[in-house]
Amino acid sequence: MNQKKSFWKQLVKQRTLCLMALLPVIVIIIFKYVPMYGILIAFKNYKAAKGVWGSAWLDPVYKNYATFFKNVNCVHIIWNTLKIGVLTLLFTFPMPIIFALLLNELRGKYYKRVVQTISYIPHFISIVVVCSMLNGFGSTTGFFNDIRAFFGAARVDMNNGSTYFLPLYIGSAIWQGVGWGSIIYLSALSNVDTSLYDVANIDGANRWQKVKHIVFPSILPTTTIMLIMNVGNVLNSDYTKILLMQNSTNMSDLETIATFVYRQGIVEGKFSYSTAVNLFVSIICFALVFGANMITRRIDPENSMW
Amino acid sequence: MKKEQKVRNKVYIGSRTFDVCLIIFMALLSIVFIYPFLNVIAISLSSNRMISTGQVTFYPKEIFLEGYRLLFKEQNIFRAYGNTIVIAVATMILSLSLTSLLAYVLMVPDFVLKKGLAIFLLITMFFSGGTVPTYILIQKLGLYDTWWALILPGALSAYNVFIYRAFYKGISTEIREAARIDGAGEFRILTTIYVPLSKALYATFGLMSVVGVWNSYYEALLYIKEPDRQPIQMLLRKIVFASGTDSMNDTNLMLSNGTLNPLNVQYACVVATIGPILLVYPFVQKYFVQGMQIGAVKG
Numbered sequence: 001m002n003q004k005k006s007f008w009k010q011l012v013k014q015r016t017l018c019l020m021a022l023l024p025v026i027v028i029i030i031f032k033y034v035p036m037y038g039i040l041i042a043f044k045n046y047k048a049a050k051g052v053w054g055s056a057w058l059d060p061v062y063k064n065y066a067t068f069f070k071n072v073n074c075v076h077i078i079w080n081t082l083k084i085g086v087l088t089l090l091f092t093f094p095m096p097i098i099f100a101l102l103l104n105e106l107r108g109k110y111y112k113r114v115v116q117t118i119s120y121i122p123h124f125i126s127i128v129v130v131c132s133m134l135n136g137f138g139s140t141t142g143f144f145n146d147i148r149a150f151f152g153a154a155r156v157d158m159n160n161g162s163t164y165f166l167p168l169y170i171g172s173a174i175w176q177g178v179g180w181g182s183i184i185y186l187s188a189l190s191n192v193d194t195s196l197y198d199v200a201n202i203d204g205a206n207r208w209q210k211v212k213h214i215v216f217p218s219i220l221p222t223t224t225i226m227l228i229m230n231v232g233n234v235l236n237s238d239y240t241k242i243l244l245m246q247n248s249t250n251m252s253d254l255e256t257i258a259t260f261v262y263r264q265g266i267v268e269g270k271f272s273y274s275t276a277v278n279l280f281v282s283i284i285c286f287a288l289v290f291g292a293n294m295i296t297r298r299i300d301p302e303n304s305m306w
Numbered sequence: 307m308k309k310e311q312k313v314r315n316k317v318y319i320g321s322r323t324f325d326v327c328l329i330i331f332m333a334l335l336s337i338v339f340i341y342p343f344l345n346v347i348a349i350s351l352s353s354n355r356m357i358s359t360g361q362v363t364f365y366p367k368e369i370f371l372e373g374y375r376l377l378f379k380e381q382n383i384f385r386a387y388g389n390t391i392v393i394a395v396a397t398m399i400l401s402l403s404l405t406s407l408l409a410y411v412l413m414v415p416d417f418v419l420k421k422g423l424a425i426f427l428l429i430t431m432f433f434s435g436g437t438v439p440t441y442i443l444i445q446k447l448g449l450y451d452t453w454w455a456l457i458l459p460g461a462l463s464a465y466n467v468f469i470y471r472a473f474y475k476g477i478s479t480e481i482r483e484a485a486r487i488d489g490a491g492e493f494r495i496l497t498t499i500y501v502p503l504s505k506a507l508y509a510t511f512g513l514m515s516v517v518g519v520w521n522s523y524y525e526a527l528l529y530i531k532e533p534d535r536q537p538i539q540m541l542l543r544k545i546v547f548a549s550g551t552d553s554m555n556d557t558n559l560m561l562s563n564g565t566l567n568p569l570n571v572q573y574a575c576v577v578a579t580i581g582p583i584l585l586v587y588p589f590v591q592k593y594f595v596q597g598m599q600i601g602a603v604k605g
Contacts, residue, residue: 024408035435126521132546265438278436
């Protein structure tokens with residue numbers, strides 16, 4: 001009782017703080033919590049006039065899921081999403097680490113800084129610009145085809161069909177992310193105690209031994225955390241990019257869950273159905289992060305996120 | 307003795323070769339990072355004859371400026387620039403002020419609602435409503451086809467609040483205590499002490515939010531219908547990915563008689579879109595790296 005009273009007393013005393021928090025809290029409730037509540041429409045027959053709560057429940061409530069899993073394209077869409085996600089993770093994840101390790105070995109402080117600064121530039125370019133570039137480079141007279149022609153291969157329109165989608169999608173992701181992604185590893189490396197190197201030198205360790213025994217262990221915690229976060233995002237393919245890379249020739253081949261949600265929900269107005277599909281992905285993503293973290297905790301408790 | 311010397315020399319030579327290879331490799335890599343930009347600029351300035359025979363690489367050949375002339379004459383690019391700047395500045399101001407308020411409150415050690423608010427924030431990091439519920443909300447609030455739909459939903463991110471708080475925590479609490487004894491209110495302490503002492507933080511996050519807005523198109527694709535209210539990325543998207551829909555104009559005329567290559571206008575618009583960012587990049591890049599490092603230490 002006494003404690004409760006002091007809580008209210010404290011609250012009144014700190015009313016300025018409460019007032020300061022008020023506006024941000026309102027914004028968060030409206031734009032973060034209200035949409036979470038809106039997920040309910042996944043199980044309802046949403047009618048705009050009746051609102052989220054007023055709309056009738058579906059019969060059965062999982063009807064949207066039944067429809068989705070009966071869809072002939074369902075397996076294809078899930079497979080596509082998985083394929084793009086896993087391959088992207090596989091190829092893009094190690095690149096910043098390798099780049100950081102190489103930068104770390106690079107002699108010449110000034111040169112190193114110049115390379116770093118240049119490598120960050122692609123990160124600041126919008127996805128629309130990157131896709132516009134890909135669109136031009138992949139055309140029959142574009143730069144990618146110049147390379148093919150140089151090696152004696154025939155010129156092909158890479159934007160036609162889905163054959164070249166994955167290399168273009170993943171390659172551009174590496175180009176954009178490798179420099180910027182290396183920052184986090186480089187800052188982990190800069191925290192290494194330099195006396196470790198001195199000791200290694202006295203012991204006559206060669207370069208590779210130093211990398212193996214000093215550099216690797218020092219970036220391992222960062223790597224683990226980044227990996228857990230990336231595994232959680234494996235199904236969240238960059239749909240803003242895929243939407244731009246889709247055209248009439250490859251649309252059916254390149255449908256992923258996120259683009260499916262966009263097309264069904266926003267373009268065709270099937271609000272309940274696409275929310276249901278989106279929720280399905282969110283739950284899997286959450287399970288993936290959780291699973292990845294649990295595995296890390298079992299192997300190496302110190303490096304897990306929680 | 308002699309043998310040992312030899313082995314050591316070998317290791318040394320191997321290492322030297324590695325150094326040289328690495329320097330060359332990094333130089334090549336730098337070209338890979340920059341070449342696409344040079345190629346885009348070169349093509350936007352070259353004649354159709356040179357582009358269609360694939361002869362343009364690092365620099366323009368047979369200088370041809372029609373792409374830029376048509377871009378500025380027939381596309382509403384200045385309006386798109388203006389729209390983007392207004393949206394970016396509004397997002398930046400709103401995001402910096404709301405985040406500061408919340409981060410400050412969460413930093414005060416004896417604030418009674420601190421724990422509750424932190425959990426309230428943390429939940430938003432793990433769960434979100436997704437595209438459609440947010441879309442419905444925007445429509446219900448009457449924000450559809452207004453810039454508020456682009457500004458408000460992303461104004462506050464829990465992640466940024468925690469980073470701001472970590473930054474504020476680095477400022478000595480004694481200053482705050484002293485100000486309180488002098489009778490300053492909490493809001494005044496934030497605006498007259500914490501904000502001026504966090505200039506690096508604000509420079510970094512202000513710039514990041516401006517670049518973020520400058521580069522985004524998806525929100526505008528969802529929420530903005532009126533062509534006159536579209537930001538720059540949507541204009542680029544229209545020119546590159548939905549070309550040929552305009553009625554007969556100079557562009558189509560010149561395309562049909564072969565003087566203009568479609569890439570002339572498309573890449574001119576790419577250059578116009580990335581130009582401002584590339585121009586300020588050398589001066590502000592240290593703030594971005596700083597921001598990433600603050601995030602890394604905190605995360």
